Amino acid sequence: MALHLAIFGRQGAGKGTQSQRIVDAYGVVHVSTGDMLRAAIAAGTQLGLAAQKIMDAGGLVDDNTMIGIVSDRLAESDIVDRGVLLDGFPRTPAQADELVRILGERSIDAAVNLEVSVEEVTARMLERGRDDDTEAAIAKRLGLYESQTRPLLDWFDERGLLRQVDGLGGEDDVFARVKTALDACIAGVEVGEGDNGE
Ligand code: AMP
DSSP: OOOEEEEEEOTTSSHHHHHHHHHHHHOOEEEEHHHHHHHHHHHTOHHHHHHHHHHHTTOOOOHHHHHHHHHHHHTSHHHHHHOEEEESOOOSHHHHHHHHHHHOTTSOSEEEEEEOOHHHHHHHHHHHOOTTOOHHHHHHHHHHIIIIIHHHHHHHHHTTOEEEEEOOSOHHHHHHHHHHHHHHHHHTOOOOGGGTTO
């Protein structure tokens, strides 16, 4: 059966880089809702026009819009055949509920949370200096992550579907931890404290 994977982590934790490595290693299709929204902005679509202001301010695009985009994408044949890495979705309880409704209780086979502190991700984002990375927008995104997205991690954790991964260090080192964690999660094996970067 095609694998369903997910990656969580604060903005600036390195999800984009690690997602690329996961996609290469597991052959799944990368679905980044942030990338989809940025593509809509670049194309000047109605969705892009509506999303831009929200994204610049560090807010969240509404659940119905996001659920519509993702459920259409998940039904496409490449994902049905090859499976998926979800990056940036689900981000709210409503989105998680919908994912379970579409895909069932085993909506996700394995997920990792890239753990990088608030101080570290803030420094990284200010350093990369993107237009939408103002201090106010960064603070808002981090706050929404704690209030909306972090509670979802418990749902996956309680079902044994989530592993914590230390996101500090070089790309290769972090990916080695990510892969160990995903493999153990897929196999349904508990990883000891020493093995998952804690
Ligand atoms: P990301 O690249 O995942 O950090 O997403 C960039 C921005 O796109 C976020 O700050 C949100 O404004 C918006 N966004 C991405 N994914 C979602 C989602 N699942 N729900 C709501 N807004 C989203």
